[in-house]
Amino acid sequence: MSAEGAIELCGVPLAGPLLNGSGTFDAIAARRAFGDALLEQFPFHCYVSKTITVKPRAGNPPPRLWEVPGGLINSIGLPNKGVDGFLSEDLPLLAELPVPLCVSVMGFSPDELAVLVERASDCDEIELIELNVSCPNVETGLVMGADAGETGAAVSRLRPLTGKPLIVKLTPNATEPAVVAEAAVAAGADAVSLINTLRGMALSPRTRQPWLGGRTGGVSGAAVRAVALAQVFSVAARVEVPVIGMGGIATGADAADFLAAGATAIAVGTESFRDPAAGLRIGAELAGIRAATAAEEPAHAASGRRAPA
Amino acid sequence: MSGAWLADSRTLAPPARRVVRVIVTRTLGAYRLLTALDAEGPSRPRPGQFYMLSTAGGWGGGTDQRPYLPRAFSYAGARPGPDGLELDFLLEDVGPGTRRLDQIAVGDGLALVGPLGNGFGPSAGGTRALLVGGGIGAAPLACLARERGRPTEVILGFRSAVHAEAAALFDAARVVTEDGAVGERALVTAPLALALDRDPATTVFSCGPPAMLEAVRAMCAERAIPAQLAMESGMACGYGACFGCTVPTKNGYVRLCVDGPVLEGDSLETCLVGEVPL
Numbered sequence: 315m316s317a318e319g320a321i322e323l324c325g326v327p328l329a330g331p332l333l334n335g336s337g338t339f340d341a342i343a344a345r346r347a348f349g350d351a352l353l354e355q356f357p358f359h360c361y362v363s364k365t366i367t368v369k370p371r372a373g374n375p376p377p378r379l380w381e382v383p384g385g386l387i388n389s390i391g392l393p394n395k396g397v398d399g400f401l402s403e404d405l406p407l408l409a410e411l412p413v414p415l416c417v418s419v420m421g422f423s424p425d426e427l428a429v430l431v432e433r434a435s436d437c438d439e440i441e442l443i444e445l446n447v448s449c450p451n452v453e454t455g456l457v458m459g460a461d462a463g464e465t466g467a468a469v470s471r472l473r474p475l476t477g478k479p480l481i482v483k484l485t486p487n488a489t490e491p492a493v494v495a496e497a498a499v500a501a502g503a504d505a506v507s508l509i510n511t512l513r514g515m516a517l518s519p520r521t522r523q524p525w526l527g528g529r530t531g532g533v534s535g536a537a538v539r540a541v542a543l544a545q546v547f548s549v550a551a552r553v554e555v556p557v558i559g560m561g562g563i564a565t566g567a568d569a570a571d572f573l574a575a576g577a578t579a580i581a582v583g584t585e586s587f588r589d590p591a592a593g594l595r596i597g598a599e600l601a602g603i604r605a606a607t608a609a610e611e612p613a614h615a616a617s618g619r620r621a622p623a
Numbered sequence: 624m625s626g627a628w629l630a631d632s633r634t635l636a637p638p639a640r641r642v643v644r645v646i647v648t649r650t651l652g653a654y655r656l657l658t659a660l661d662a663e664g665p666s667r668p669r670p671g672q673f674y675m676l677s678t679a680g681g682w683g684g685g686t687d688q689r690p691y692l693p694r695a696f697s698y699a700g701a702r703p704g705p706d707g708l709e710l711d712f713l714l715e716d717v718g719p720g721t722r723r724l725d726q727i728a729v730g731d732g733l734a735l736v737g738p739l740g741n742g743f744g745p746s747a748g749g750t751r752a753l754l755v756g757g758g759i760g761a762a763p764l765a766c767l768a769r770e771r772g773r774p775t776e777v778i779l780g781f782r783s784a785v786h787a788e789a790a791a792l793f794d795a796a797r798v799v800t801e802d803g804a805v806g807e808r809a810l811v812t813a814p815l816a817l818a819l820d821r822d823p824a825t826t827v828f829s830c831g832p833p834a835m836l837e838a839v840r841a842m843c844a845e846r847a848i849p850a851q852l853a854m855e856s857g858m859a860c861g862y863g864a865c866f867g868c869t870v871p872t873k874n875g876y877v878r879l880c881v882d883g884p885v886l887e888g889d890s891l892e893t894c895l896v897g898e899v900p901l
Binding site for chain 2: 337338339340342343344346347348349351352355357364372373375376377378379381382383384385386388390393535536584586587588589590591594
């Protein structure tokens with residue numbers, strides 16, 4: 315890693331280690347709200363798209379949000395234009411961003427995933443592909459990412475279809491995410507990212523019926539950070555490929571924790587809802603922490619301790 | 624000047640949260656009006672646009688360890704001052720976020736992102752503007768009335784006398800209350816119907832609770848009168864990132880933060896989109 319924090323993620327050079335979590339930053343909408351100033355101060359070093367499916371999806375009925383202590387539950391339901399709409403309308407706009415592009419895809423079967431990976435593979439603008447496996451396989455009824463066998467089989471099927479790096483986004487709603495991660499890597503995944511949101515629920519204080527239109531949702535924010543850190547630590551200990559760590563990262567110190575736990579890169583999600591420039595702030599705080607650590611290293615060397623390579 | 628300004632319904636926001644100072648707080652009956660000095664933001668937000676607000680300190684740790692997310696507020700007034708733009712927000716304590724904002728004091732920091740969303744547009748060709756507000760929904764109409772810079776007919780409805788004090792944000796308005804304590808005992812739809820019968824060449828600009836907004840929408844739809852409705856929905860981000868503030872329209876779901884909060888009445892089947900206990 316350079317002094318500026320530049321990294322290589324699966325062979326793709328990034329100016330720093332900060333990504334956005336998929337579905338937490340719509341760069342096209344943000345440009346409508348903030349104009350081209352957004353491109354001059356883009357908050358991430360790599361942009362991850364919202365998850366794309368084969369067919370268009372309207373998403374879940376509202377209400378879609380509920381605030382919980384230190385976070386929120388969302389039940390958005392992956393609204394998107396479908397792969398045709400995404401490639402024709404959104405991709406040209408995303409290609410104007412000043413950072414490499416990762417596209418997140420989700421299929422309801424390995425066949426659907428194969429279509430998406432092949433279509434994404436044909437696009438020079440796309441440098442990385444993230445597989446969102448937090449959904450049920452309609453053929454088996456199992457959530458792909460909760461099962462090592464399902465995940466391994468899906469990645470094996472997709473691996474020969476593209477030369478682009480494949481990142482598997484792990485769900486925390488699995489008995490042992492590290493076992494799923496091992497299966498993904500054994501099948502050819504180039505990296506893993508975690509955590510996705512934790513399944514949660516809220517009831518209307520008035521009716522005691524499920525508040526969210528989708529009944530259950532995913533919990534994110536500071537509330538999940540300790541869970542995320544533990545899962546990143548255990549996955550990073552089991553796989554050799556890069557780990558992209560995320561889950562409630564809100565400060566440079568949080569980012570430093572996830573990197574120390576074994577992540578190669580980190581992603582910011584819910585904190586961007588609170589401040590669209592959260593990524594810039596977290597990056598600056600992280601750089602400050604690293605500079606302070608580097609300044610201490612000569613002292614360690616003088617006292618006979620070896621600085622890390 | 625106001626004509627050209629009305630043609631552009633979106634002023635862009637700086638792409639970051641900034642902390643501004645609260646310079647005035649004032650009780651307005653059931654509401655609190657706070658004024659903040661926004662030295663770095665754009666000087667001309669559009670009426671109907673909103674800001675995401677949180678307190679710079681002590682955001683969190685209230686009831687149920689909330690609030691966590693910022694809260695969306697249409698601004699009620701904006702004046703250029705010697706040190707920057709003076710922005711007014713009308714607050715009502717209805718949940719942990721609004722409660723914490725309600726406690727903010729002069730000199731405290733207010734964190735904000737904005738202005739966001741699409742504000743009100745111009746009246747449909749040659750029609751007069753009629754402003755119809757309910758409760759705290761009076762806020763975006765107050766700056767709209769002021770910006771028009773000429774006498775504009777305003778109808779405001781409130782629950783009671785203590786709520787009706789928010790009419791002080793307007794130079795002139797016809798006020799009705801549900802209990803008859805101030806003005807006529809009526810809902811806004813009664814004087815609205817009379818006004819529309821008297822002069823149907825009208826564009827209605829409205830903001831208020833969902834049931835009121837729906838009644839206004841239906842009344843305008845029946846008479847083929849254009850309506851611009853400022854709606855509300857629970858939001859996490861305010862700039863299109865979270866897809867949480869979706870409302871149904873005739874053309875499917877839209878995100879209220881980037882496609883609204885002002886929507887054409889014609890685009891909606893209903894304004895009944897649920898409560899926002901934030």
